[in-house]
Amino acid sequence: MRVLLATSIISLMLCGQLAAAQLKEISGAIAYTEVIEFDYTKDGTRDRVQFWLEFKGSPALGTPDERGYKPESGAIYYYLVDVDNKKQVDNWLMGFSMMDEPPPSGPYPMTDIRVIDHTASFSAFGMNWTVVDGGVGHDKDEVTVDDGFKPRKMKLFDGDLRVVNTQPDAIAEFTQCIACHKQETSDLVAKGGRHTNVGCTECHVGHPPEQEHFYTGCLECHEPHSDQMDEDSCGACHRAHTAAEVRHTWNVPSEYCLPCHQEAAYVLASSRGKHSDIACVRCHQDRHTASVDCQYCHGAPHPRHVMINPDICVACHRSAHDLESAREK
Ligand code: HEC
Ligand code: HEC
Ligand code: HEC
Ligand code: HEC
Ligand code: HEC
Ligand code: HEC
Ligand code: HEC
Ligand code: HEC
Incomplete structure (x- = not known):
C-alpha cells in the first residue's frame, strides 16, 4: 500500500510537471572535526579549518519496470571549510600530493539506501552507515559508521542532518488534494522539511465552502521561541508549506x-x-x-x-x- 501510494504520487507529480522531490530522503551536512589549524594554502600561515561531510540520497521508490519507478540515488561529498572565510575548500590537498588535479570532494556513491522513521542507513566507502535525525541542528543527530569490525559513533561539531520520511497518511492526502492544489502540494514536498510528515488535513480541518479559512495554529503544535512571540509572529520568518527554509520579512522586530x-x-x-x-x-x-x-x-x-x-x-x-x-x- 505504502509503495503503491508513493508510486502514484510521484507519477502524478511528474505528469503535472511538479518539482519531483523525493518523499524519502537523507540530506544535510555535518562537521566531524573541531576547528583545526592547517595551512592548506601553503602560504606559511595556518588557516582555521574544519572537515565536513555532506549527504544527499533517496531510496528507490516504487517497483522496477512500473510507471513512476525511481531507482535509488545518493552521494557523499567531503571537503574542508575555511572557518574564517566561511568558504568550502575542495582542493585542500593541492601542494601536498603529487597530483595536478585537486582530489575530488565527491560524489562518492551511496548504495543500499533505506529510510525507516527518522533513521537512514546506507553503504559508502565499503562501510555501513547509520544516520539518525534527532531534529533541527546537530545536537541530537547521530552518525554511526561500521567497518565490519566495530561500529563507531562520529562526534559531530556543527551542521544538521535531515531524514525525511513522509508518512503514508500524509501521502494519501497529498494525492487527494493535488488534483486541485498543485502549487501547495509541490511546495510542501520540495521545501516542507519535516512538515511533509504532517498531513494536509492536520493543518486544514474542513474545506470551503463548509469551512472557510481554516488553519490549525502553529502554537497548537509548537512552542514559540519566546514569550514575546504570538501566533501572528510566526509568519514573519516561516511559511507552513516551506518550513525547511527560514526567510524573514523586512519589518521583523x-x-x-x-x-x-x-x-x-x-x-x-x-x-x-x-x-x-x-x-x-x-x-x-x-x-x-x-x-x-x-x-x-x-x-x-x-x-x-x-x-x-x-x-x-x-x-x-x-x-x-x-x-x-x-x-x-
Ligand atoms: C585601513 C583602515 C580602514 C579600512 C580598510 C576601512 N576603513 Fe572606514 N574608516 C577608517 C578610519 C580611520 C575612519 C575614521 C574614524 C572612524 O570613524 O572610525 C573610517 C571611517 C569610516 C566611516 C565613517 C565616516 C563618517 O562619516 O564617520 C565609514 C562609513 C567607513 N569608514 C566605512 C568603511 C567601509 C564600508 C570599509 C570597507 C569597504 C572601510 N570603511 C574600510 C579606516 C578604515
Ligand atoms: C550594520 C549591519 C548589521 C546590523 C545592524 C546587525 N548585524 Fe549581525 N552581522 C553583520 C555583519 C556584516 C556580520 C558578519 C557576517 C559575515 O561575516 O558574513 C554579522 C554577523 C552576525 C552574526 C554571526 C556572528 C556573531 O557575531 O555572532 C549574528 C548571529 C548576527 N550578526 C546577528 C545579528 C542580530 C541578532 C542583530 C540585531 C540585534 C544584528 N546581527 C545586527 C551586520 C549587522
Ligand atoms: C503545517 C501545517 C500545514 C500543512 C501540513 C499544510 N498546510 Fe496548507 N496552509 C497552511 C497555512 C498556515 C496556510 C496559510 C498561508 C501561509 O501561511 O502560508 C496554508 C495555505 C493553504 C492554501 C491556501 C492558499 C495559500 O497559499 O494561501 C491551500 C490551498 C493549502 N494550504 C493547501 C494545502 C495542501 C493541499 C496541503 C497538503 C499537500 C497543505 N496545505 C498542507 C498550513 C499547512
Ligand atoms: C475538486 C478540487 C479540490 C480538491 C480535491 C481540494 N480542494 Fe481545496 N479548494 C478548492 C477550491 C475550488 C477552493 C476555493 C478557492 C477559493 O474559494 O478561493 C479550495 C480552497 C482550499 C483552501 C483555502 C481556504 C482558504 O483559506 O480560503 C484550502 C486550505 C484547501 N482548499 C485545502 C485542501 C485540502 C487540504 C485538500 C485535500 C484534503 C483539498 N483542498 C482538496 C478545490 C479543491
Ligand atoms: C498539526 C501540527 C503542526 C502544525 C499546526 C504546525 N506544525 Fe510545524 N511541525 C510539526 C511537526 C510534527 C514537525 C516535525 C517536528 C520534528 O520532527 O521534530 C514540525 C516542524 C516544523 C519546523 C521545522 C521544519 C524543518 O524541517 O526544519 C518548523 C520551522 C515549523 N514546524 C514551523 C511551523 C509553523 C510556523 C507553523 C504554523 C504556520 C507550524 N509549524 C504548524 C507539526 C505542526
Ligand atoms: C530559533 C532560533 C533563531 C532565531 C529566532 C534566529 N536565529 Fe539566527 N541563527 C540561529 C542558529 C541556530 C544559527 C547558527 C546555525 C546556522 O547557521 O543556521 C543562526 C545563525 C545566524 C546568522 C549567521 C551566523 C554566522 O555564523 O554566519 C545570522 C547573521 C543570524 N542567525 C541572524 C539572525 C537574525 C537577524 C534573526 C532575526 C531576524 C535571527 N537570526 C533569528 C538561530 C536563530
Ligand atoms: C525572527 C524569525 C523567527 C520567528 C518570528 C519565528 N521563528 Fe521559528 N525559527 C527561526 C529560525 C532562524 C529557526 C531555525 C533555527 C536553527 O537553525 O536551529 C527556527 C526554527 C523553528 C522550529 C524548528 C526548530 C525547533 O525549535 O523545533 C520551529 C518548530 C519553529 N521555528 C516554530 C516557530 C513558531 C511556532 C513561531 C511563532 C510563534 C516562530 N517559529 C517564529 C526563526 C523564527
Ligand atoms: C543597513 C545599512 C548599513 C550597513 C549594511 C552598514 N552600515 Fe555602517 N552605518 C549605517 C548608518 C545608518 C550609520 C550612521 C551614519 C550617520 O549617522 O552618519 C553607519 C555608520 C558607520 C560608521 C561610522 C561609525 C560611527 O559610530 O561613527 C562606520 C565606520 C560604518 N558604518 C562602517 C560599516 C561597515 C564596516 C559595514 C559593513 C561591515 C557597515 N558599516 C554596514 C548603516 C549601515
Whole structure:
C-alpha cells in the first residue's frame, strides 16, 4: 500500500510537471572535526579549518519496470571549510600530493539506501552507515559508521542532518488534494522539511465552502521561541508549506532575533557605534544567516579601491556589531 501510494504520487507529480522531490530522503551536512589549524594554502600561515561531510540520497521508490519507478540515488561529498572565510575548500590537498588535479570532494556513491522513521542507513566507502535525525541542528543527530569490525559513533561539531520520511497518511492526502492544489502540494514536498510528515488535513480541518479559512495554529503544535512571540509572529520568518527554509520579512522586530542571538544583540547594544540603533534585518536581509555588504549602505568615505572590497572593512572597523573599537585601535 505504502509503495503503491508513493508510486502514484510521484507519477502524478511528474505528469503535472511538479518539482519531483523525493518523499524519502537523507540530506544535510555535518562537521566531524573541531576547528583545526592547517595551512592548506601553503602560504606559511595556518588557516582555521574544519572537515565536513555532506549527504544527499533517496531510496528507490516504487517497483522496477512500473510507471513512476525511481531507482535509488545518493552521494557523499567531503571537503574542508575555511572557518574564517566561511568558504568550502575542495582542493585542500593541492601542494601536498603529487597530483595536478585537486582530489575530488565527491560524489562518492551511496548504495543500499533505506529510510525507516527518522533513521537512514546506507553503504559508502565499503562501510555501513547509520544516520539518525534527532531534529533541527546537530545536537541530537547521530552518525554511526561500521567497518565490519566495530561500529563507531562520529562526534559531530556543527551542521544538521535531515531524514525525511513522509508518512503514508500524509501521502494519501497529498494525492487527494493535488488534483486541485498543485502549487501547495509541490511546495510542501520540495521545501516542507519535516512538515511533509504532517498531513494536509492536520493543518486544514474542513474545506470551503463548509469551512472557510481554516488553519490549525502553529502554537497548537509548537512552542514559540519566546514569550514575546504570538501566533501572528510566526509568519514573519516561516511559511507552513516551506518550513525547511527560514526567510524573514523586512519589518521583523529585533526582539524576535533575541531568543537565539543574545550575545550578538548584547554586543551591538553595548557598542556606542552608530549601528546600534539599526534593526537586525536591515543588515541580515531576507534569508536567515545572510548579510548584506557594507556597500549596501555606504558609498563613502574611502577611496573606491577600498570601498569595492567588502572583506577588508572589518580589518579597521573590527565588526559591524562593534564599530567603536575601530577608533580605539
Ligand atoms: C503545517 C501545517 C500545514 C500543512 C501540513 C499544510 N498546510 Fe496548507 N496552509 C497552511 C497555512 C498556515 C496556510 C496559510 C498561508 C501561509 O501561511 O502560508 C496554508 C495555505 C493553504 C492554501 C491556501 C492558499 C495559500 O497559499 O494561501 C491551500 C490551498 C493549502 N494550504 C493547501 C494545502 C495542501 C493541499 C496541503 C497538503 C499537500 C497543505 N496545505 C498542507 C498550513 C499547512
Ligand atoms: C475538486 C478540487 C479540490 C480538491 C480535491 C481540494 N480542494 Fe481545496 N479548494 C478548492 C477550491 C475550488 C477552493 C476555493 C478557492 C477559493 O474559494 O478561493 C479550495 C480552497 C482550499 C483552501 C483555502 C481556504 C482558504 O483559506 O480560503 C484550502 C486550505 C484547501 N482548499 C485545502 C485542501 C485540502 C487540504 C485538500 C485535500 C484534503 C483539498 N483542498 C482538496 C478545490 C479543491
Ligand atoms: C498539526 C501540527 C503542526 C502544525 C499546526 C504546525 N506544525 Fe510545524 N511541525 C510539526 C511537526 C510534527 C514537525 C516535525 C517536528 C520534528 O520532527 O521534530 C514540525 C516542524 C516544523 C519546523 C521545522 C521544519 C524543518 O524541517 O526544519 C518548523 C520551522 C515549523 N514546524 C514551523 C511551523 C509553523 C510556523 C507553523 C504554523 C504556520 C507550524 N509549524 C504548524 C507539526 C505542526
Ligand atoms: C525572527 C524569525 C523567527 C520567528 C518570528 C519565528 N521563528 Fe521559528 N525559527 C527561526 C529560525 C532562524 C529557526 C531555525 C533555527 C536553527 O537553525 O536551529 C527556527 C526554527 C523553528 C522550529 C524548528 C526548530 C525547533 O525549535 O523545533 C520551529 C518548530 C519553529 N521555528 C516554530 C516557530 C513558531 C511556532 C513561531 C511563532 C510563534 C516562530 N517559529 C517564529 C526563526 C523564527
Ligand atoms: C530559533 C532560533 C533563531 C532565531 C529566532 C534566529 N536565529 Fe539566527 N541563527 C540561529 C542558529 C541556530 C544559527 C547558527 C546555525 C546556522 O547557521 O543556521 C543562526 C545563525 C545566524 C546568522 C549567521 C551566523 C554566522 O555564523 O554566519 C545570522 C547573521 C543570524 N542567525 C541572524 C539572525 C537574525 C537577524 C534573526 C532575526 C531576524 C535571527 N537570526 C533569528 C538561530 C536563530
Ligand atoms: C550594520 C549591519 C548589521 C546590523 C545592524 C546587525 N548585524 Fe549581525 N552581522 C553583520 C555583519 C556584516 C556580520 C558578519 C557576517 C559575515 O561575516 O558574513 C554579522 C554577523 C552576525 C552574526 C554571526 C556572528 C556573531 O557575531 O555572532 C549574528 C548571529 C548576527 N550578526 C546577528 C545579528 C542580530 C541578532 C542583530 C540585531 C540585534 C544584528 N546581527 C545586527 C551586520 C549587522
Ligand atoms: C543597513 C545599512 C548599513 C550597513 C549594511 C552598514 N552600515 Fe555602517 N552605518 C549605517 C548608518 C545608518 C550609520 C550612521 C551614519 C550617520 O549617522 O552618519 C553607519 C555608520 C558607520 C560608521 C561610522 C561609525 C560611527 O559610530 O561613527 C562606520 C565606520 C560604518 N558604518 C562602517 C560599516 C561597515 C564596516 C559595514 C559593513 C561591515 C557597515 N558599516 C554596514 C548603516 C549601515
Ligand atoms: C585601513 C583602515 C580602514 C579600512 C580598510 C576601512 N576603513 Fe572606514 N574608516 C577608517 C578610519 C580611520 C575612519 C575614521 C574614524 C572612524 O570613524 O572610525 C573610517 C571611517 C569610516 C566611516 C565613517 C565616516 C563618517 O562619516 O564617520 C565609514 C562609513 C567607513 N569608514 C566605512 C568603511 C567601509 C564600508 C570599509 C570597507 C569597504 C572601510 N570603511 C574600510 C579606516 C578604515
